Amino acid sequence: MIHISESVMQFLLAFLVVGPLIGAVAALLPAPPGLKGKNPDQAVLRHGVTVTGVILLAAIVLALGFDRGHPSKMQATTDIQWIPALNVHIHLGTDGISLPLLVLTALLTFLCALYSYFKMPAGPSPKAFVALLLVLESGTLATFAVLDLVLFFLAFEMVLVPMYFLIARWGGSEGVVRSTPVRGGGRATGGRQAAAWKFILYTLLGSVVMLLGLLLIGLNSGTFDMVALATDNGRGLTTSVQVIAVLAIGIGLAVKTPMFPLHSWLPDAHTAAPTVGSVLLAGVLLKMGTYGFVRVVLPIAPQGMHTFAPYLAAFAVAGIIYGSLACLSLAKQGNKGDLKRLIAYSSVGHMGFVLLGISSMTPTGVNGALFANIAHGLITGLLFFLVGALKDRYGTADLDTLAGATGAALYGRAPRLGGLLAFAAVASLGLPGLAGFWGEMLAMFGAFDPAAGLSRPAYLTFVAIAAFGTLLTAAYLLAVVRRVCMGGQPHEGPQFADVQGYEAAAWSPLVALTVLAGLWPAVLLGLTDPAVQKLLAGGKS
Numbered sequence: 001m002i003h004i005s006e007s008v009m010q011f012l013l014a015f016l017v018v019g020p021l022i023g024a025v026a027a028l029l030p031a032p033p034g035l036k037g038k039n040p041d042q043a044v045l046r047h048g049v050t051v052t053g054v055i056l057l058a059a060i061v062l063a064l065g066f067d068r069g070h071p072s073k074m075q076a077t078t079d080i081q082w083i084p085a086l087n088v089h090i091h092l093g094t095d096g097i098s099l100p101l102l103v104l105t106a107l108l109t110f111l112c113a114l115y116s117y118f119k120m121p122a123g124p125s126p127k128a129f130v131a132l133l134l135v136l137e138s139g140t141l142a143t144f145a146v147l148d149l150v151l152f153f154l155a156f157e158m159v160l161v162p163m164y165f166l167i168a169r170w171g172g173s174e175g176v177v178r179s180t181p182v183r184g185g186g187r188a189t190g191g192r193q194a195a196a197w198k199f200i201l202y203t204l205l206g207s208v209v210m211l212l213g214l215l216l217i218g219l220n221s222g223t224f225d226m227v228a229l230a231t232d233n234g235r236g237l238t239t240s241v242q243v244i245a246v247l248a249i250g251i252g253l254a255v256k257t258p259m260f261p262l263h264s265w266l267p268d269a270h271t272a273a274p275t276v277g278s279v280l281l282a283g284v285l286l287k288m289g290t291y292g293f294v295r296v297v298l299p300i301a302p303q304g305m306h307t308f309a310p311y312l313a314a315f316a317v318a319g320i321i322y323g324s325l326a327c328l329s330l331a332k333q334g335n336k337g338d339l340k341r342l343i344a345y346s347s348v349g350h351m352g353f354v355l356l357g358i359s360s361m362t363p364t365g366v367n368g369a370l371f372a373n374i375a376h377g378l379i380t381g382l383l384f385f386l387v388g389a390l391k392d393r394y395g396t397a398d399l400d401t402l403a404g405a406t407g408a409a410l411y412g413r414a415p416r417l418g419g420l421l422a423f424a425a426v427a428s429l430g431l432p433g434l435a436g437f438w439g440e441m442l443a444m445f446g447a448f449d450p451a452a453g454l455s456r457p458a459y460l461t462f463v464a465i466a467a468f469g470t471l472l473t474a475a476y477l478l479a480v481v482r483r484v485c486m487g488g489q490p491h492e493g494p495q496f497a498d499v500q501g502y503e504a505a506a507w508s509p510l511v512a513l514t515v516l517a518g519l520w521p522a523v524l525l526g527l528t529d530p531a532v533q534k535l536l537a538g539g540k541s
Contacts, residue, residue, distance in 0.1 A: 004065030009076035012062045013092050016055060016102060017142045022107075023051030024134035027127055034176075041126045045117045048130035052110040059106035063099060071096030071527045072534040074147070076228060083150075088224055090146040096527035097294060097370060097535070098144045104377050105144065107135040108283045109163060111506045112276035115385065118502035120393065121274035123170035132162040136280060145287050149214045149224040151461040152296070156256075157207055159285060160200055163277065168196035171272040195265075195272035202255055202265040208479030210252025213245040217300060230299035230535060246297055249309060253297070257289030258321030259312075259355055263348045270326065270344035275388025283381035287373050290354045294366060298358065299535045306451070307483055310361045310458055313447065316355035319467040323349030324472030326402065331479040339387045339397040343380065344479065346428065349469060350376050350440075356466055357443030361454065363532050365446020370528045372439025375517060376380055379436055382424045383508040389503060390484075391418065403483035410485045415499040418485040420507065427514050430470060435517035439526075440470065 027047055066075060077093035079089055082518075094102060113133060120126055139158030144151050171192035218224040221236045234242055255262045270278050297305050326345040330337030350372065355368030391397045394416075410418025427434040430441070450459045499507075517524060 002064050004061070006076070009062065009065050010078050010092075010493060012058050012065070013076040013094060013145055014078055015058050015061070015108070016143055017065065017092065017138060017389050019055050019058065020051065020134040020138035020141070022289075023055075024131040024138070026051075027130040027134065039445055040119070042117075044126050044130050047111075048113040049110070049117050049385065051134060052106070052113040053452060055141075056106040056110040056402045059103045061105050062094070065356065067098055068522075068526065070530075072530040073203040073469060074123040077147075081541025086150070086224070086268070087217075087222070088150045089148050090144050090151065091225060091227075093147050093227070093379075095147060096531035099527060100374050100524055101144045101291060102141060103172075103315070104374055105140045107475045107509060108279060108377065108381055109133065109510065110393055111385075112279055112412055116276055116497075119275075121170040121276070123274075127131075128165070129170060133164055133276070135198050136162040137167070140280075140284050146289060147226045149218055149229075152226070152292075153211055153214055154188050154290070155289060156210075157204075159288070160203055160207075163281065164200045165284065165433070166271045166277040167199060167269055168193050170274045171195070171277065172274070172294070176378070179353050180451070189270075192272035195268035195289050197443070198265045199269040200264070206252040206255030206262070208252075208505060209248050212249075213248030213252070214296075216241060216245045216248065226295065226300070233299060234304075237301060239303050242301035243307050244304075246301045246308055248306030249292070249297055249301075250312070253289040253292040254315075254408035255288060255289070257291075257351050257355065258348065258529070259289075259315050260322050260348060260352070261315075263319065263323075266348065267341050267344040270343045270347075271338055275384060275391075278344075278384040279381045280387070282344075282384060286347060286351060286431065287377060290351065290358065290369060293355070293402075293533075294356045294535070298361065298366070301361070302361075303359065306453060309450075309454055311357055313359035313459060313462045316352040316359060317462045317469070319352035319355070320466050320469035320470070323347070323352065324469050324476060327476040328472060328479070331476045333403070333483070334400065337399040337404065339399055339480070339484070340384070341397075342399070342476070343383050343387060346473070346476075347376070347380060350428070352381070352469070353440040353443045353466065355440075356462060359450075360443075360446035360459065361536070362446040363440055363529065364447065365450070366532045366536070367528050368439050368444075368446055370439075370532070371442060371517075371521065372436075374524060375435035375439045375541060376513070378514050378517070379424055379427045380435075382507060382514070383428065385503075385507055385510075386417065386421050386424060389499075390421075393497065397485060399480070405478065416499040420499065420511070422481050422485055423511065424514075427518075429474045429477045433515075433518045435514045438521045440466075468523060469485045 027044055072095060074093035074095050080090040082088050082090045082381060092335045136159050139155050142155035146155055220241050221229060258266050270281060273281060327342050328343040354369040354372045355367035387397055410421060427436045430436045444463050447459045447463050
């Protein structure tokens with residue numbers, strides 16, 4: 001920790017939210033003559049790298065100035081009255097729960113901007129691409145920084161439009177399942193537009209229901225302030241209000257997470273999205289749903305959460321098994337499985353572990369869920385980067401093609417790329433010593449001994465099912481490594497370019513942090529544990 005004054009910390013947190021919006025507006029304006037360079041498109045992409053780099057730097061300084069001795073205390077807080085009639089405030093702040101997510105968001109967005117500078121996805125103007133990327137970053141950072149329920153909802157919705165356009169205008173349609181064929185020239189765009197519509201309709205419908213729950217809490221308690229509501233710990237809300245509110249808010253959050261069976265928008269969205277879109281969707285946007293459960297549902301309506309916790313756990317483990325079986329089916333030879341689609345289904349399973357930890361309502365389980373959140377962002381972000389690079393080189397992400405006699409055989413053709421894919425796969429399956437291990441283990445430990453009043457036999461059953469899910473996860477990921485990295489012989493197909501310099505720059509931080517979090521989990525758990533303990537205790541440290 002370095003000593004930074006509270007006013008500077010307040011500015012840094014506000015800048016994280018507002019800075020990308022200013023950068024987005026600037027990206028749409030004509031470039032000053034001295035900054036145009038020879039290629040205006042490269043100039044605007046360079047602008048994206050610069051803005052996201054400054055935001056990442058601000059997030060790192062904020063983390064360095066964060067008082068690690070008191071991670072349960074809200075820091076860098078700003079509280080300005082906005083709508084007096086509804087008692088809505090512009091209330092910002094960060095603690096040990098939200099700080100890692102702020103840094104993860106800033107890091108992944110910067111890496112995506114850097115990657116796009118060298119490998120811009122095919123589509124319309126780079127100006128619009130960079131502006132949408134920055135608006136997406138602002139909305140995501142705002143979701144993790146705001147402490148007012150109305151602002152939380154607005155930030156939660158702010159990310160939908162930019163992600164819709166990133167999928168619909170810069171995505172691809174290969175591997176997207178369509179119920180009806182697209183005729184003529186529409187074939188290239190029909191799949192991605194259908195996936196984008198599916199994404200926005202699912203999430204919008206879930207958000208409408210969530211808004212009703214948030215309004216129910218705010219109007220019954222007389223405040224939308226999340227800190228005050230968490231401190232009150234549901235004492236100002238009747239049990240029936242809490243149950244209805246948790247059901248409504250939970251549906252909206254479950255769609256975004258996504259929880260089985262509300263997940264069906266995710267595989268198409270991931271498959272159609274450009275590489276950077278998939279990285280941000282998996283690495284950051286899914287975390288908004290699980291963060292909402294921890295920040296809003298658990299502390300504000302604990303009795304309602306207690307009612308629904310066993311059902312949440314049941315859906316969570318169903319998602320773990322379903323996601324794993326879907327991945328095994330896609331990995332099977334002859335099924336024409338798309339590798340991006342497989343990783344999307346794997347996210348359903350991994351987020352199931354996060355929801356299982358949250359449903360235990362114990363410090364151990366919730367800490368595990370928060371750790372798994374960060375680990376999933378790092379590892380799955382890396383996996384989507386790698387699959388995007390593989391698709392760029394070979395022209396397809398179809399597993400049967402990649403694993404055929406003239407397929408990838410990455411260990412022979414591109415050993416560094418093959419090694420990275422194998423590393424990301426074993427990290428994703430939860431190899432001890434890497435980031436994927438701790439979160440899922442702690443989530444199952446928390447569910448092994450759930451909070452008082454929850455049925456232990458039921459949760460022991462859930463843990464046993466989740467443990468079986470880890471075996472299925474290992475099975476499909478090792479099958480992917482065997483088929484993609486070992487398929488064919490190096491001399492039987494074209495040679496690939498191995499990892500390029502810009503790819504190494506974009507991927508190395510994710511590899512390093514995956515190892516660091518695996519070997520030194522206290523870096524994260526030291527931040528989250530005191531904050532979680534306070535949250536579950538009703539605001540008492």
